[in-house]
Amino acid sequence: MKKVLSRIYLAFIFILLYAPILVLIILSFNDSKTRAKWGGWTLKWYQQMLLNADIMAAFRNTLIIALLSALISTLLGLLAAIGLNRMKRKSTRTVIMSALNIPMLNAEIVTGISLMLVFIAFGQFLNHWGYTIAFGFGTVLIGHITFNLPYTVLSILPPLSKVNVSTYEAALDLGCSSRQAFFRIVFPDILPGILSGFLLAFTLSLDDFVITHFVKGPGFDTLSTKIYTEVRKGIKPEMYALSTLLFVSVLALLLIFGRSRNEHKAASEKPVA
Amino acid sequence: MKKHNGLINGPYLVWTAAFIVIPLLLIFYYGLTDKSGHFTLSNIAEMGTPERMKALWLSLILSLLATFICLLMAYPLAMILAKMKTAMGFIVTIFIIPMWMNSLLRILAWQTLLERNGVINQFLRMAHLPEQHLINTPYAIGLGMIYDFLPFMLLPIYNSLLKIDSNVINAAYDLGANRWQTFWKVTFPLTLPGVISGITMVFVPALTTFVISDFLGGSKVLLIGNVIEQQFTQVGNWNVGSGLSLVLMVFILISMALMNHFDKSDEGAAGIL
Numbered sequence: 001m002k003k004v005l006s007r008i009y010l011a012f013i014f015i016l017l018y019a020p021i022l023v024l025i026i027l028s029f030n031d032s033k034t035r036a037k038w039g040g041w042t043l044k045w046y047q048q049m050l051l052n053a054d055i056m057a058a059f060r061n062t063l064i065i066a067l068l069s070a071l072i073s074t075l076l077g078l079l080a081a082i083g084l085n086r087m088k089r090k091s092t093r094t095v096i097m098s099a100l101n102i103p104m105l106n107a108e109i110v111t112g113i114s115l116m117l118v119f120i121a122f123g124q125f126l127n128h129w130g131y132t133i134a135f136g137f138g139t140v141l142i143g144h145i146t147f148n149l150p151y152t153v154l155s156i157l158p159p160l161s162k163v164n165v166s167t168y169e170a171a172l173d174l175g176c177s178s179r180q181a182f183f184r185i186v187f188p189d190i191l192p193g194i195l196s197g198f199l200l201a202f203t204l205s206l207d208d209f210v211i212t213h214f215v216k217g218p219g220f221d222t223l224s225t226k227i228y229t230e231v232r233k234g235i236k237p238e239m240y241a242l243s244t245l246l247f248v249s250v251l252a253l254l255l256i257f258g259r260s261r262n263e264h265k266a267a268s269e270k271p272v273a
Numbered sequence: 274m275k276k277h278n279g280l281i282n283g284p285y286l287v288w289t290a291a292f293i294v295i296p297l298l299l300i301f302y303y304g305l306t307d308k309s310g311h312f313t314l315s316n317i318a319e320m321g322t323p324e325r326m327k328a329l330w331l332s333l334i335l336s337l338l339a340t341f342i343c344l345l346m347a348y349p350l351a352m353i354l355a356k357m358k359t360a361m362g363f364i365v366t367i368f369i370i371p372m373w374m375n376s377l378l379r380i381l382a383w384q385t386l387l388e389r390n391g392v393i394n395q396f397l398r399m400a401h402l403p404e405q406h407l408i409n410t411p412y413a414i415g416l417g418m419i420y421d422f423l424p425f426m427l428l429p430i431y432n433s434l435l436k437i438d439s440n441v442i443n444a445a446y447d448l449g450a451n452r453w454q455t456f457w458k459v460t461f462p463l464t465l466p467g468v469i470s471g472i473t474m475v476f477v478p479a480l481t482t483f484v485i486s487d488f489l490g491g492s493k494v495l496l497i498g499n500v501i502e503q504q505f506t507q508v509g510n511w512n513v514g515s516g517l518s519l520v521l522m523v524f525i526l527i528s529m530a531l532m533n534h535f536d537k538s539d540e541g542a543a544g545i546l
Binding site: 096105 | 281282284285286288289291292293294295296297299300303346349350353364366367368370371373374375376377378379381382383384385386392420423477478480481483484487488498501502505506511514515518521522525529
């Protein structure tokens with residue numbers, strides 16, 4: 001009896017989760033402009049989407065920003081983890097850690113607004129010397145690095161703090177330079193943390209809408225902001241086609257990379273909307 | 274090693290100061306001054322207009338309800354999933370996959386279902402039942418929140434259930450506790466850190482969202498996130514926008530303080546990872 005009940009419950013949640021996605025997928029093949037009617041099967045929305053230069057540019061931007069922001073935030077996060085790990089005074093360390101964690105704990109809308117305000121303020125400041133700040137690729141990249149940073153630090157710091165200092169010192173005693181000792185002793189131990197921090201940052205960046213929305217400026221779009229403007233204008237069937245393609249690629253990637261990773265991502269991600 | 278300290282600590286400290294601390298201070302500056310830069314509390318008092326109070330109340334009620342319903346739905350699901358054999362691991366993946374889809378597209382899916390000419394009303398019409406007014410209501414927004422954030426409640430609870438040593442549960446049974454007692458005295462307290470990070474990961478984004486209400490509430494139902502977003506992107510009054518953000522941050526701080534009070538593990542932000 002209990003088993004039957006739990007099966008029914010699983011099925012209920014399964015339908016709740018997948019029915020909306022299934023509807024999007026079916027509608028992406030609907031050969032009728034209004035959703036009210038079923039006009040037969042078609043692939044024209046896929047064709048239109050792939051030929052839409054704006055959507056393709058947004059797609060490119062999303063990938064480049066995700067890759068660059070993940071790389072830079074991992075590098076900054078590595079430095080931060082090493083620096084924080086070395087710090088002797090616990091109080092200083094706590095203060096810096098709390099500051100680093102603000103973007104993770106604060107509402108995304110506040111982080112987005114505060115970044116927008118600071119870019120405008122920097123812009124006014126630079127104006128005295130005749131420089132300007134253009135909202136677009138650069139500001140979005142900085143925004144993404146900023147909200148990724150706490151996640152990369154928190155991925156690298158725990159394995160780093162477990163590294164045995166004596167082994168590192170032994171390497172130094174045996175004639176390694178501090179750089180050699182770092183790359184031969186410490187680095188292999190923290191590599192999994194670095195990689196998971198990188199992946200986490202990459203996926204967070206891919207998904208972000210709110211912060212991008214405030215710091216992007218007109219004329220620059222990632223997929224999320226593109227979807228937002230398209231949907232507000234009135235739904236375009238191209239968006240259904242895009243959802244289907246994204247869903248299928250996510251499915252394929254997960255099947256390839258296995259399951260352990262999603263659990264990690266999910267446990268640490270912050271919802272987007 | 275001393276000489277490297279500046280090189281290691283420099284980059285991330287500058288980054289944290291420039292893009293996390295100063296931006297936040299700017300919100301305080303704008304929120305507490307008027308257009309000419311004089312100190313004022315009027316931006317915060319702006320929250321008192323009936324329209325904004327209504328949006329704030331609605332946000333609080335909807336986000337609390339959504340968090341509670343997510344918890345009620347996710348806990349049994351997590352228990353069922355945690356009991357499954359590892360060979361059935363792919364079932365867990367099935368419940369996580371939707372989270373990997375762009376959250377705007379997930380909300381778009383619900384818009385498609387709930388619209389006046391949407392899928393649900395189509396079915397009702399076919400069955401000769403009266404059409405329902407579903408979209409642009411607070412219910413639609415609440416539904417969107419639950420759908421969008423359910424996985425963020427599920428995963429932390431699932432992970433904390435997996436960590437429980439089955440010997441502890443067996444010991445409780447051996448000592449004469451029934452199922453109910455074992456659950457409330459052993460299982461639930463052990464999963465409390467997971468429950469708490471689930472609650473924060475659902476409540477804060479739900480309280481501050483403006484996308485879900487944009488897509489499912491039309492322009493008819495406003496949440497506090499919409500009010501603030503409009504101040505920055507449409508009205509262009511940064512002072513009032515920042516003042517309202519400060520009020521919003523008070524609620525976020527209250528929720529964090531409450532959660533810290535219940536979560537004795539004292540790991541703070543680290544608990545999310």
